[in-house]
Amino acid sequence: MKRFLVLTTLLASNLIVLPLSSAAQKQSPPEVHGIAVEHMDPSVKPGDNFYLYANGNWIRHTVIPPDRAAVNVFSRLSDLSNQRTHDVIEEIAKSNPPAGSSLRKVADLYNSYLDESAIESKGLTPLKSHLDAIAAIHDKRELAFALGKTLRADVDALNNTNFHTQNLFGLWVAPGFHDSDHYTAYLLQGGLALPDREYYLSESEHMKALRDKYQTHVANMMKLAGFSDPEARATRIIELEHAIAATHRSLAENEDIHKADNPWARAELAQNAPGLDWDEYFRGAGLGDVASYIVWQPEAFKGESALVASTPLETWKDWLAFHLVEAYASFLPKSFAEARFAFFGKELSGAQQERPRWQRGVFIVNAQLGDVVGKSYAQKYFSPEAKAQAQDMVARLIANYRKRIEALPWMNPSTKAEAEAKLSTLYVGVGYPETWQDYSNYEVKPDDIFGNMWRGNLSRYEREIARLGKNVNRKEWSMTPQTVNAVNLPLQNALNFPAAILQPPFYDPKAPLAVNYGAIGSVMGHEISHTFDTEGSTFDAKGGLRNWWTPEDLKHFDAATAALAAQYSTYKPFPDLSVNGEQTLAEDIADLAGISAAYDGFHAALDGKQPPMQDSFTGDQQFFIAFGQNWGSKTREQALRQQVLTDPHAPAQYRAETVRNVDAWYSAFDVKPGETLYLPPGERVVIW
Ligand SMILES: [Zn+2]
Secondary structure: OOOOOOOOOEEEEEEEOOOOOOOOOOOOOOOOOOOHHHHHHOOOOOOHHHHOOOOOHHHHHOOOOOOOOOHHHHHHHHHHHHHHHHHHHHHHHHOOOOOOOOOOOHHHHHHHHHHHOOOOOHHHHHHHHHHHHHHOOOOHHHHHHHHHOOOOOOOOOOOOEEEOOOOEEEEEEOOOOOOOEEEEEEEOOOOOOOOOOOHOOOHHHHHHHHHHHHHHHHHHHHHHOOOOHHHHHHHHHHEEEEEEEEHHOOHHHHOOOOOOOOOEEEHHHHOOOOOOOHHHHHHHHOOOOOEEEEEOOHHHHHHHHHHHHHHHHHHHHHHHHHHHHHHHHHHHHHHHHHHHHHHHHHHHHOOOOOOOHHHHHHHHHHHHHHHHHHHHHHHHHHHHHHHHHHHOOOOOHHHHHHHHHOOOOOOOOOHHHHHHHHHHEEEEEEEEOOOOOOOOOOOOOOOOOHHHHHHHHHHHHHHHHHOOOOOOOOOOOOOOOOOOOOEOOOOOOEEEEEEEHHHOOOOOOOOOHHHHHHHHHHHHHHHHOOOOOOHHHHHHOOEEEOOOOHHHHHHHHHHHHHHHHHHHHOOEOOOOOOOOOOOOHHHHHHHHHHHHHHHHHHHHHHOOOOOEEEEOOHHHHHHHHHHHOOEEEEEEHHHHHHHHHHOOOOOOHHHOOOOOOOHHHHHHHHHOOOOOOOOOOHOOOOOO
C-alpha cells in the first residue's frame, strides 16, 4: 500500500488534484555528486535536531513562493518534471497530430484549459444543463438516481490512499480482498467538500474560525451560480455536511483493513443501510448488474443513507448544486475559480496566489491523459542505463530484506516462509509501465474545458467499471512515469518507482553509494516495507487478504509497532495539535524499515571496501545526512495543519528524525545521553 508521500493537496475537482504551487525554475543538475553540504547547519548538534543539522541552512535561506503551500525536495523535483512534461505537451501540440488520436487529445485538452477567453465567454452555459437537471428532481426516488449519476472512480483506499470524495460515495475498482485474481467494486464514504471529518467536528479555535470562512465561501459560490437566498442555503448545506461528517470514519480507522472487509451482497445495502433507494442509485451509477460490493465504512453508509431519507429534498438539491459548482469551479469563469482558490487555496493551504496557468494545465493533462505524455516523457528522460542501475539497487534491497527476515530471532519459520513467498513474487516496476492506458473512450473537444473535464472523469469511471469481474493485471501501474513519488500496491503485491523520482538528488549514478542508498535506497526500502507493515502484513503473496502470521509473531509485531506509534504521538508540530501515531503508523514503520534496509544494502554494496569521504564526512555520516536531506522542507502553517489531519505521513521533520531508532546513527555522529533525540537502546524501536 501507499505512496511515499502525499504531494500537496486538495485543490480538487472530482478527480483532479491540482497541487498548490509556482513558476518552475529550470533546474540544472547538481554539480556536486553527493550530499548538499551547503544545506546543512553545522551549528546544530546532530543528536539535538538532526533535521536542522541536515537542512538548517537551506531552510533559513528558502522563501516559500506566494503560489506555494510548501517547498521541499519533492516539489523542486516536481517542478523539473512539470517543466519537462510541459515541453512534451508543447511538442505534441506543435506536431499537429491527427484528429481522434490520443496525441490530439493531449493538445486539445491542454489548449482548452489555456483558452481563458473562451471560458469567460461561455459564462455559466456549461453548468446550465447540470443545474437544470438538479432543479428538476421531484422526489427522493429521483434524488437517488441523481446521486447515483455522480458516482466516480475518484477514491483509492490502498494504493494512493485517497479517502476523499465530494460525491455521496466513491468507487474504487481493485483486486478483491478475497479474490485477488479479479477486479472488485469497493464503496467508500463521501459527501464532504472540506478535506476530512475533523474540519466539521473539531472544536479547536482554528477550525471554528475556518468554518466561519467556509460558510461565507459556500454562500458566495451559491450566489455566483445564481441561487436566491445564498446564506440560508449555505447554512443548510453545511448542516447536512456536518451530519455526514459525524457518520464518517477517521483516517486512522479507514486504514484498518480488518474493519474495511465488509462484503455486502447488493440486496444487503437496502437491509443494512436503509433510506436511500439503492435500486435507483445503482441504476443511476450504471451498476445495475453488480452482485456485491466491499463496503469500507458500513456505519457511514448506514448514516448517510438514513440522511437521504431524513433531510429535506431541497437541502439535498442545494448540496448537489454546490458540490457540482465546487468540483468544476476551476473550469468556469474567473469569478468561480478565484472564489474557490480564495478559500481552498489561501485559507486551507496558505498559498497566496495560484500557480501559473500552464502548470495547472500540465496537472490536468497528467490527470486525464497521464499515460500519453508519460510514454513520451519516459522515452525522453529515462535511459535504459538508469533503469538497469535502479533495478539492480532494488534487487539488492530485496535481498537484504530477505536476510533480515531470515535472521529475525522472534519470527516463526512458518511466518518467515510466507514473508519469503511475498518477496519472491513481488513485482517491481521501475521507470514506466510495460503497457499503457487506453483512452479511446475519452472524447476531447477544442474550446470546451468544462466538458473535457466532465467527460474525462466519466470516461475514467466507465473504464473502471468495465473491468469489474475481469482478470487482474498485476503489472499494471498506479502512477505515471512523470510523478515524483513511489508506491506499493498491496492487492497486486507490486511496487512502482516512476522515472521522475529516479534522478538527483534522490538518485545520481555519479554519487557515492552512501548517498544513493541514504536517499533513494531508503525510499525503495520504504516501499518494500509496506509489503510487511500493518496493512501489507495482512495480504499474502498473491495479494489476498489473509492472516499468514502465527499468533505469537503477530503479538511481537503489534508490540513493536505500538511503541513506534507512541513515539510519534509525542510529536507536537503546534501546541494545540499532535501527530496521530496511529494514523501515521504504517508510513512510520516503512520509514524506519526503509532506512534500516538501505543501511544494510549500502554496507553490502561496499563489498568490504572503505567508502570515500566527502569533505570531512564518513560514509555512514553521508548515508544518514542524505536520508535527512530527503526531508528538508518549508510548509505554511495552514498546509501543515491540514497535513497532520489528513495525511497518513508524519510531517517531514519527524520522518527525518526516525534515525534516533537506528543504532548505527548513534555511532556515526557520536550521539550521547542528554541530547534531545537520544533514546536509550531499549527504547529504540526495531521492527525488522
Ligand atoms: Zn509509504
